[in-house]
Amino acid sequence: MSAVEFRVGATDPLAYACGLLRTAAAKGATLVVRVAPASMADLDARLWTFSQLDFLPHCRDTDALATRTPIVLTAALGLTAFGGRDCLVNLAPAAMTGWEALPRVIEIVGISAEAKQAGRQRFRAYRQAGCEPTTLEITS
Template identity: 45%
Template sequence: MTRVDFHSNVPDKLAYASRLVRKAYMAGNKVVVLTADSEQLAALDAAMWTISPTDFLPHVAAGDPLAVHTPIVLTDNMDVELPHHDILVNLSQLPPVNYAQFQRVFEIVAMDEHDAQAGRQRFLHYRKAGMEPTHFVAGKT
């Protein structure tokens, strides 16, 4: 069964997602990141190139021929063929259609009320599907 983890109260979704992806990649996982749209995808791509002077996060877009060989795949469309099914990081406002094919899903929820409300709806969606999502509030110890 897929494990779903919510990370809420996130001040900067792209920076947070980049750090989360770095941690998952360093642990040997393959990661798919779902963005809300192509604009957010481009911004995430740029953020991953500048995460730190010493880290390299090998990533490509889902349609790239190298996607099958690249541990981090970025997409704004879950209807495409995805090469990996370890971890899905969701930055979009909706629950991913094919989330159950992943071992683990991270839902990243920003601090603003619009994103928080969308996050609550996704949380309820998973609950109705029989999942028991966990919840982590960023910035709290």
């Protein structure tokens, strides 16, 4: 079963995700990042400009290089095409299906009432699936 971790209290979930992805990519991890369609362009742009010293190789799931790129952005609800990745990072409000195929799942939860409510629903969904998620409070 996948290890599921909730990181809660992100004042800027996209900025937090950029830092997390930079760390994971530096360690050689391959990741799929699920993001709401309305935030896709913003996250894509931030990954290009996040750090002047680091290049975060990424593309969208529709790109021809998606299978060879360490960080793939998607708005898809299912993970069928991403089973070989090391980790799912979910920034979208709803849970993703097929998450069990990956060794690790990181759910990033913002501070708004809507983000907290969606996070609680995802937490319950993982529990109902037989997984016991851990929680990490973001302090920055």
